[in-house]
Amino acid sequence: MADPKEGDRVRIRTREQTEDDVKSQMYYPHYGGMTGVVQKVYSKAEVAIAVEMDSVSREIRKRHDDVRDQMKTKWLDGLSEEGRNRLTEREKDFNLRYVVLVAMSDLEKAGARPQPEPKVAAAKPSAEESSASEAPHRRTLAEIEADEEAELLRRAQRQG
Numbered sequence: 001m002a003d004p005k006e007g008d009r010v011r012i013r014t015r016e017q018t019e020d021d022v023k024s025q026m027y028y029p030h031y032g033g034m035t036g037v038v039q040k041v042y043s044k045a046e047v048a049i050a051v052e053m054d055s056v057s058r059e060i061r062k063r064h065d066d067v068r069d070q071m072k073t074k075w076l077d078g079l080s081e082e083g084r085n086r087l088t089e090r091e092k093d094f095n096l097r098y099v100v101l102v103a104m105s106d107l108e109k110a111g112a113r114p115q116p117e118p119k120v121a122a123a124k125p126s127a128e129e130s131s132a133s134e135a136p137h138r139r140t141l142a143e144i145e146a147d148e149e150a151e152l153l154r155r156a157q158r159q160g
Contacts, residue, residue: 004104027106034049036100039099047101048101049102067096068095
């Protein structure tokens with residue numbers, strides 16, 4: 001694949017693992033066929049891929065979910081009762097990404113993510129209904145950093 005950029009959707013090629021792969025730890029047979037988004041390009045040879053969980057095998061997905069649940073439990077157990085009670089449901093949602101480091105030569109373009117087909121053909125929703133059913137806005141890194149900076153300033157003013 002010709003120079004993927006951050007945000008590109010890619011697929012990891014399926015191939016046999018070589019001795020060089022074992023030494024470099026850059027390819028394992030279970031990586032083959034996984035799709036994801038380029039998270040970071042480290043060099044002309046190394047790329048970090050945030051794997052889409054629906055592209056992994058059932059066994060790997062189960063292991064990933066088990067590790068996520070253990071980490072979530074440990075995190076929640078480390079909080080005080082008051083701290084746990086203050087968390088919203090969204091804050092309690094513990095999302096664990098699956099990121100792998102692979103060789104750029106093992107990547108191929110994957111195209112756009114397929115949209116799930118509607119389960120039942122229903123009557124066309126009104127304008128109000130359609131705007132309510134759209135996916136929520138996903139905040140950008142800049143928005144998150146701006147909110148974090150504002151919160152830090154607010155806390156500093158409260159203390160000072």
